[in-house]
Amino acid sequence: MSKPVCLVDPCLRVNPEALSLLRRLSGPLCVVAIFGPKGTGKSFLLDQLAGQEKGFGSAPGIWLQRLPHPTKPNENLLLLDTEGVPEQMEEEEYEFFSRLFCLNVLLCDLFIYNTKGDEDPQKELDKLAYVAELDNKVQVLEDCALENSFPLSAVLPPFVWCLRDVASDTVWEEMLQASNHEIDVLLTSLAEDTPSSCVQKLFPSHKAFCFHSPHLNEIEKEALLDEPHPVFQRQLKVFKSYVLSKTQNRNISGEVLSEKLEQFVEALSRNRPILLDIICGGLQAASASVDYSFYLECENYEEFVETTRELPKEEIPRTSHPSVWEPMVPQNPRTSPTTAQANDMEAPICLIENRPGEKLGVNQEALEILQKIKQPVVVVAIVGLYRTGKSYLMNKLAGKDQGGFSLGATIQANTKGIWMWCRPHPLKPDHTLVLLDTEGLGDVEKSNTENDSWIFALSVLLSSTFVYNSMSTINHYALEQMHYVTELTEHIKMKTPNRNRSKSDDGFPDQFASFFPTFIWVVRDFTLQLALQDGRRIIEDEYLENALERKTDAPEKQDLPKKCLREYFPNRKCFVFDRPASRHDLQFLEHLPESKLSPEFVEQARRFCNYIYENAQAKVIQGGHVVTGSSLGSLAESYTEAIRRGSIPCIENAVLALAQIENSAAVHEAVQRYEAMADLMLMMPTEDVEELLRVHSSCEEEAIQVFMNRSFKDEGQAFQRQLGNQLQSKLKELCRRNEQASSDRCQAVLMELFQDMEGKICDGSYSVRGGYQQFLNDQQNVVENYNMVAEKGLMAAKVLQDFLQAKEMVAQSILQTDQNLTEKQKETEVAKARAEASEREAQLQREMKEKTQRMAQEMERSYEEHERYLMAKMEEDKRNLLAEQERLLNQKLQEQSRLQQEGFHHEYSRLQGEIQNLRSQISQTRQEPTCLIF
The missing domain is CATH 3.40.50.300 (P-loop containing nucleotide triphosphate hydrolases)
Structure with missing residues (x-):
């Protein structure tokens, strides 16, 4: 603080x-x-x-x-x-x-x-x-x-x-x-x-x-x-x-x-009104904000309004993405992409750096941005040959007609490495749209062309929707350019090699399909009719599937890309685009108003963007765990570091490393939530341990929920046990603080109430005949007043007992000096005082025993609470696994049917074995009981 x-x-x-x-x-x-x-x-x-x-x-x-x-x-x-x-x-x-x-x-x-x-x-x-x-x-x-x-x-x-x-x-x-x-x-x-x-x-x-x-x-x-x-x-x-x-x-x-x-x-200070700009219809998502330099040319606010009223709406100066809370004063033109919120960047930033003569590396500034994004991320990556208009399409997805990803207007490629742009999702308020624009594949001027395959592989690994951008048509030449997809098994592995696993278990094509993103093939400057030879019109998806139809007599060079695309990416989609403008205007495409673009292209771009917004899913990893911005950054770092070491990025290793990071963070976040709620809900001292345990129970339940929402692959529930231990420590700390607060409160009250008696002891007022009885009467009054004071907490009896014991020597001294009592009476009084002290001590022991029993019950309740949440999470994981297995089974059945029609009997038989194996896994998952090792 x-x-x-x-x-x-x-x-x-x-x-x-x-x-x-x-x-x-x-x-x-x-x-x-x-x-x-x-x-x-x-x-x-x-x-x-x-x-x-x-x-x-x-x-x-x-x-x-x-x-x-x-x-x-x-x-x-x-x-x-x-x-x-x-x-x-x-x-x-x-x-x-x-x-x-x-x-x-x-x-x-x-x-x-x-x-x-x-x-x-x-x-x-x-x-x-x-x-x-x-x-x-x-x-x-x-x-x-x-x-x-x-x-x-x-x-x-x-x-x-x-x-x-x-x-x-x-x-x-x-x-x-x-x-x-x-x-x-x-x-x-x-x-x-x-x-x-x-x-x-x-x-x-x-x-x-x-x-x-x-x-x-x-x-x-x-x-x-x-x-x-x-x-x-x-x-x-x-x-x-x-x-x-x-x-x-x-x-x-x-x-x-x-x-x-x-x-x-x-x-x-200048006695001018503060001008705020918000979008039509209220404070919602950002759209466009005023160009402040235009406002500064006007002498005052009235002139500004009059001037803008005379302009057509589309000519009112605007930048692309407004803040809903933006005063009309000049902005710093050197503002970096990170000055806005992490999920509302003003401009893209390089995520994966590809410098000449160097290995791929992760930009730390981009990682810091991702670390701040705690929302699920919808990751859309685009790849394709250089100078095919990838960046323009990504700018449209970002809702930005000008600026953004660099377009370039020459035959030289502009984008190097992988660039990232984080934007608020236009339809999902609790999600972030992460756009990844990659450098063009096949650039003849590159000094390190071997990185093309790594850029392609990283785009597949990081995205939830993978867009491949090509020109003209999907023909043999276009498929040959997709040789990167045939090399994925050389650049990605699913699991760490293990002698006890079969080769197919180590991450071959049938395994990739469950992890790889949705595949969208975008064909630019498309001039053909979407129709078959018999004249029957088809839709874009049918055009893609026809292009991927395999022939038994086709050369392997033509057949392999089709085979890999169908096996690796069972979820496929296609869009075709007309040429956006005349050849002369293409070099100014970034600055062309929509009225200068082909109406067909404008409509096709709108359809493409709407499809992405409505259908692109959040990035998930094995087990159905949803990836956040911070998780995405960890994955990018893990995969890139493997490439730098000369290794092949392993999905299993990256997920396990991410699980360690996320589970540790989940424990920390859960404990923080517990502490914050306890501070807010608990007013110390409590009158009894029950009130404190009720607060602990509510805070613990919230903390476990926080942990469960973020954790995944907690093998052996090691991190959940760690959380349980920390929460028990927090409970003990709360008990200690509560007891201390009660003790401090009670001691302050007793000191205040005993102040008059202390004065009498000091001035000898009790050292007279009958002084002992007067002392006892005054002490009884102090005890009665003490018992009437509210909100002393659960240490009230213990502090009173300790206080009276501390005064016992004083009482005995007064008793012995009281000449009004015989020796026999003094002995009786001493025995009586001891009996009362013994009774108070016995009562305290009973209370301590009850407290110990209640704490033991709380430990049992806490264990059951953790067990209940763990069972629910395991059941949810089981449902997610079954859903994933059944989805994969349906995809394999469809591919098997297609292979049979195309005459690939050998592959049909191979796929039949995979289907049988998958059905066995589904049956085993359904019958497998949910077992706890917590």
């Missing part, structure tokens, strides 16, 4: 140190901002959210603190604390706070307005006059209608109103709880143009929370050792849970946030 740092100073300048901190943040950001009058305890409330005693101060400006998000692993929680607004101020001061307010609501994901409680709460909300000025400081433009402002509420965060130090006898908290904390119940009037009505109108969500004073009186403040009052803690827990659940990151990185901040401050 970092210390707070000034973000915006009193002169409305951005602090370079804070910008540097933001730019170093790698994960997504969730931003919470607080604003309100001076002296309302804003900083204290943020410190409570951050789980710290003292962090934010009362310094002027806006201050920033970063900490890990308590409930969302791999995300950052940013807290923005703004100096308190004074009651009386000059006009310049008012404008300054108005700008701070504007910055807060634009930068954050959740905005908190903090005020003191009042007899009329609406008066407090109506003090927020700045909200009525937002329309003047911020202009939101709709992408498809620049002449109209889009509702400002589309870009503002949820609004939370905190009423502090509310008197305990008010019913506001009950009213808010009954209405799910809706602001409306506290407002008596919603007159037009008041701050209250503006809050209701502008902010998409608005809630209110009441807080009693953290310390109701000085005695409790001292007794609690400066901890907030339990009522305040309960209210804070509800508030904190709501805040953390509402902080949804907008895929804004620290780099992007720092740029936005500078742009917003610049606009406010």
Whole structure:
């Protein structure tokens, strides 16, 4: 957790140190901002959210603190604390706070307005006059209608109103709880143009929370050792849970946030409106954003709107991919692809480097981008001869008509190695589309042509959809160029060689089909009619299958590519494209507007893109495990490193290495989730062990679910056992902390209650006749008052016993000096004290035994919980394996039928053996019981 740092100073300048901190943040950001009058305890409330005693101060400006998000692993929680607004101020001061307010609501994901409680709460909300000025400081433009402002509420965060130090006898908290904390119940009037009505109108969500004073009186403040009052803690827990659940990151990185901040401050300093651009229909996926240099040529916002109104829509200056949150100020032209979110790169970046005279290598910057992508990835790779228009097609998939993958307009190839472009999936919000554009095959100017086969093999290994791009027709020449597919067994192996396995088990063609991606053959500049010799029209898929039809008398050179394509890629698809434009215009293809392109080509490109968006599946590996961006990076590194060592990339080895990485990360992520939930749910000290175990059970269940969602191939459940051991350690740590919190609380209460007796002992008040009985009476009063104090925790009896034992010597001393008692009476009193101590000790032993038994039961429950999740996962894995085996069986049956029709009887018989073997495997999988070794 970092210390707070000034973000915006009193002169409305951005602090370079804070910008540097933001730019170093790698994960997504969730931003919470607080604003309100001076002296309302804003900083204290943020410190409570951050789980710290003292962090934010009362310094002027806006201050920033970063900490890990308590409930969302791999995300950052940013807290923005703004100096308190004074009651009386000059006009310049008012404008300054108005700008701070504007910055807060634009930068954050959740905005908190903090005020003191009042007899009329609406008066407090109506003090927020700045909200009525937002329309003047911020202009939101709709992408498809620049002449109209889009509702400002589309870009503002949820609004939370905190009423502090509310008197305990008010019913506001009950009213808010009954209405799910809706602001409306506290407002008596919603007159037009008041701050209250503006809050209701502008902010998409608005809630209110009441807080009693953290310390109701000085005695409790001292007794609690400066901890907030339990009522305040309960209210804070509800508030904190709501805040953390509402902080949804907008895929804004620290780099992007720092740029936005500078742009917003610049606009406010120049008294210009901040212009935001969003797409038509609301804040959805990104489309196109305004070219800012065009805006700068205009003197003001009105001139900009007037100028753009006069232009046809397609001529309004645009770049290709908008941010839904983009101010109209200049961008840095040197911005790298990594300045945007990892799954929304501004431009492609090289993933696999192929430098002249060197071995293939992985670009570390690209790996860092992939490591940040925790979503499943749909990986589309394209290969083909150089100068066949591969990059143009990939740019269309990226939704970018200009820029993107380099096209080039000469006979020389542009792309070297494999380039990567990560984009948000247009139809699957929880997926990332990863586009891989490869260097052209067969470039005569290459100095290391042997890498062509490795580029082809890597594209197959990394993709879930593999596009082969060729020109003109699928003929003998085109199939000859597919010799790379016949070499795949020389560049890829399924398993590590094993003497105990048969040759067919080590990864031959029948095994590849279950792992290889969907194959799409794209034929460019296609001029033939899609028809057979008899004139019957066919579709593109039939054209491909006819081209792959095998002849028994065909030369092996012609037959082998067909055979390999059919065996390795049973899932096949074909698209044909007309020439996009005239030969003269082709060299300017990247800059041609759609109106200059062939209508047939435009429609074919649209069909191709829609097919990919709708049908291309996420990348999966053996066992049906879905690959994320970080997993894809690990696979790329593993395969490329094998090639660099002179080895053949082994799928089994890469998957096992990935399993080690992912399972270790799954354990770490699960433990983090457990800790975050425990911190949020557990209010220490608990009154008994049952409450703590209930929290542990809920947190453990969530942690196991997190682990199961990410882990795979956990052989022998080694990592799940590791997780179980760590969670048991966390439980013991929680118990220790809970006991310590209870002990500290109880000792503080006893010290406070025993203070008067301590004074009497010191001044000899008990060293008189009858003093012992007075001591016993006072001590009994202390015990009774102690027992009446709430929320002492489960160590209450133990601490009391230890405390009384510590005072036993004092009691005996007073007893012996009491001349009012005979020796016999003194002996009786000593025996009585010992008996009471013995009874208390016996009660403690019973409680300890019950606690030990309960912990043993919890261990058994925990084991059963792990077993239940493991059984469910194993059953799911079994279903996935059966589905994969049955899919492969159907594909082999179809190929067998086709081989019989074509007259390949020898291959038909071979395939019959594979089919029988696969049917046996399916039968064995169905009958095999789910066995646990956990």
